[in-house]
Amino acid sequence: MNEAQQERLRSLRRELHSYPEPAWREFYTTSRIVDELERIGVDQLHIGQAVVDGDARMAVPDDDELEDWQRKARDAGAREDVLEAVDGGFTGALAVLEQGEGPTVALRVDIDALPITESDSAAHAPASEGFRSANAGYMHACGHDAHATIGLGVLEAVKESDFRGTFKLVIQPAEEVIGGGKAVAESGHLDDVDHLLAIHIGLDHPTGEIVAGVGGFLAVRQFKATFTGETAHAGGHPAQGRDAVQALATAVQNLHAIRRHGDGATRVNAGVVAGGTATNIVPEEATLEGEVRGETTHLKEYMSDRADTVMSSAAEMHDCEVAIETTAEAPSAVSDDALASVVYDAAASVPGVTSRLRTDDLGGSEDATYLMDRVQDHGGTATFVGIGTDHPGGHHTPTFDVDEDSLAIGIDVVSETVRQLSE
Numbered sequence: 001m002n003e004a005q006q007e008r009l010r011s012l013r014r015e016l017h018s019y020p021e022p023a024w025r026e027f028y029t030t031s032r033i034v035d036e037l038e039r040i041g042v043d044q045l046h047i048g049q050a051v052v053d054g055d056a057r058m059a060v061p062d063d064d065e066l067e068d069w070q071r072k073a074r075d076a077g078a079r080e081d082v083l084e085a086v087d088g089g090f091t092g093a094l095a096v097l098e099q100g101e102g103p104t105v106a107l108r109v110d111i112d113a114l115p116i117t118e119s120d121s122a123a124h125a126p127a128s129e130g131f132r133s134a135n136a137g138y139m140h141a142c143g144h145d146a147h148a149t150i151g152l153g154v155l156e157a158v159k160e161s162d163f164r165g166t167f168k169l170v171i172q173p174a175e176e177v178i179g180g181g182k183a184v185a186e187s188g189h190l191d192d193v194d195h196l197l198a199i200h201i202g203l204d205h206p207t208g209e210i211v212a213g214v215g216g217f218l219a220v221r222q223f224k225a226t227f228t229g230e231t232a233h234a235g236g237h238p239a240q241g242r243d244a245v246q247a248l249a250t251a252v253q254n255l256h257a258i259r260r261h262g263d264g265a266t267r268v269n270a271g272v273v274a275g276g277t278a279t280n281i282v283p284e285e286a287t288l289e290g291e292v293r294g295e296t297t298h299l300k301e302y303m304s305d306r307a308d309t310v311m312s313s314a315a316e317m318h319d320c321e322v323a324i325e326t327t328a329e330a331p332s333a334v335s336d337d338a339l340a341s342v343v344y345d346a347a348a349s350v351p352g353v354t355s356r357l358r359t360d361d362l363g364g365s366e367d368a369t370y371l372m373d374r375v376q377d378h379g380g381t382a383t384f385v386g387i388g389t390d391h392p393g394g395h396h397t398p399t400f401d402v403d404e405d406s407l408a409i410g411i412d413v414v415s416e417t418v419r420q421l422s423e
Contacts, residue, residue, distance in 0.1 A: 001157070001408050009153050009411075010404050012036065014131040016145035019076060020113030020138045023174035024060050024089035027073035029111050031082040033148060033171055037095045040156045044096035048085035051092045052173075052183035058328040059179035059222075060089055072135070092173040092180065094189055097158060102165025102422040103194040107414060108184075108371050109151035110175035114141045119398040126401060141400040142176065143201040143389070150199060150387070150410040157415035164422045168193065170371070178220060178328035181367025185374040195339055195421050196375040196382040197414060198368040202389045207403045208354035210347040210413055211386030213340025216361025217369050218267065218293040219300035221329040225251065225288045225311050227275070229320040232282040241282025242319045245275040248286040251314035251322075255290065258306045264295030266303050289327075293365060297331040333369035335359070336381040343385055346416040352409040360386065385414065 012032075019028050030047065037045055060066075066089045074083060086092075092111065118124075118132050118139035126132040133139040140146075148171065155169045168189065174180030190196065205211060227248050232241030252270045260266050268290070275286025292307050294300030308324055315322035340358060347353045362384070372382035389406035393399025 001411060006408050009149050009407055012152070013145050013149040013404065013407060016148055017126060017140050018131040018134050020133050020135055020140045020145070021069060021073070022115060022138060023112045023177040023179055024057070024091055025066060025069035026091040026111050026173050027070050027083060027086060028076050028078045029148070030086055030091045030093060030171070031073065031078035033093055033111070033152065034079070034082050036152050037093065040152070040159060042095040042155070043098040046094040046189070047082065048090045051094050051187060052090060052180070053186035054090065054183070056183040056186045057179060058182065059174065059177035092184070093171040095155060095169045097155070097167040099167070100164040104166040104168065104192050105195045105418050105421050106168040106170055106190060106193045106197070107151055107154055107418070108170040108172055108196065108198040108368055109147040110144050110172045111148050112144060112174055112176050113138050114176055114396060116141045116396065116398055121399070124392070124399055124401065139398070141397060142395050143402055144175070146201045146389070146402045146407060147199060149407055150414065153407065153411035154415045154418065157411060158418050161415065161419050163419045167418060175367055178222060178330045178365065178367045181330060181370035185370040190371055190374050191378050193375050194380045196371060196380060197343070197417065198371065198382070198384045199387055199410065199414065200384065201387045201402055201406060201410065202391050202395060203362065203386045205386055205388030207388055207390045207406045208352055208409065209357065209388035210343070210353055210355070211357045211360045212344035212347065212383065213335035213337065213359045214362050214384040214386050215335055215359050216363055217332045218265065218295060218365045219297040219330060219332040220291055220293045220365035221300055221304045222291040222327045223289070223307070224325045224327050226323045227286045227288070227315055227320050228322070229282070229284050229318070231284040234280045234282050238282060243282050244286040244320050245283040247315045247318040247320040247322070248273060248275055248288050250317060251288060251311045254310045254314060255307055258303065258310065261299055261302055264299050266295070266299050267293035268303060268307065295332065300332070330365055330367040331369050331373055333372040333382070335383040336376070339381040339383040342420055343383060343413065343417045346420050347413045350409060350412040350416060352405065353413065387413065
């Protein structure tokens with residue numbers, strides 16, 4: 001990759017960083033990516049409902065929220081034809097290169113941002129160099145701006161290479177809410193894929209380090225529980241009330257008392273709790289948003305079943321009702337050793353790669369697992385590749401940023417892997 005290409009990609013990454021959009025609201029981001037896909041030139045370009053199974057989307061915001069972000073994107077200069085295609089929050093894109101007989105290889109990248117206010121410290125490069133988030137309260141605090149940039153760089157490199165086969169670039173929305181992976185997997189676009197690569201930058205690995213097959217994905221289920229009771233005067237007639245907050249408090253305490261499983265790691269968290277209207281009113285309604293995780297999908301299901309029992313029992317104990325809704329979930333997955341070995345070998349020849357690891361644990365969850373499982377279930381192979389980057393603040397913090405030298409390294413490693421898969 002020459003210096004001019006590197007500078008263009010660095011500029012694109014900074015532009016995407018300056019306009020972060022949360023899950024299913026990546027309207028401007030999708031429009032800008034479509035610009036680049038058309039500049040590069042692809043044989044097929046899918047956007048809107050052609051990219052995802054609409055019934056499989058999770059954690060989709062309400063219509064007013066979608067319309068507000070769509071208006072913001074229009075005001076920022078997003079293309080009207082793209083905005084029309086992605087209306088309703090059907091963001092993301094899928095591009096296809098057809099370069100003769102050979103394997104079908106796919107690369108998945110994600111594009112959504114997080115609800116975090118970005119640092120305005122002079123020590124924070126996006127602030128000091130003029131590409132800090134322009135959307136108050138949101139930022140690319142996990143590197144998805146870099147992921148999109150790397151994906152576009154790989155697409156262009158593959159097109160210019162001697163790769164023979166079909167290459168698909170999957171631009172996936174809504175990863176941060178675990179809402180987009182299943183919808184993309186069930187679209188059918190991956191059913192003919194022989195090899196799937198998914199990437200993530202950073203993950204506490206330094207610039208120059210490549211992890212060929214990330215593992216340790218925790219399956220996850222996120223839920224919302226609404227407890228309903230009955231109001232009463234807290235001083236005059238407390239016994240006439242049915243206290244929803246008391247039911248919620250019991251649930252929170254007992255969720256954390258679920259016995260851990262001997263077969264592997266499990267997690268539970270009550271992340272958001274709310275309820276009540278005044279100090280002198282027995283609370284009629286209370287809500288709990290939480291999650292469970294497991295080292296395997298089976299362990300996640302164990303935790304999920306126990307959590308539902310705990311919440312239902314807590315409601316019954318205090319003469320309340322509870323409605324439990326799954327808001328998002330994702331399975332575990334395993335990177336294929338054979339495909340990870342191709343990545344490992346390809347990285348050896350890439351300038352800037354200083355260290356290679358065959359595997360390392362993620363220690364969290366990712367909805368790329370839906371795509372990985374889908375490809376593997378159809379006879380293909382999949383691996384999740386870690387691209388190291390020096391970042392001054394940890395993932396999901398106001399000071400997160402990436403070392404832009406890692407962009408070219410990631411592009412070269414992935415594009416060389418794709419090229420070798422057609423040999």
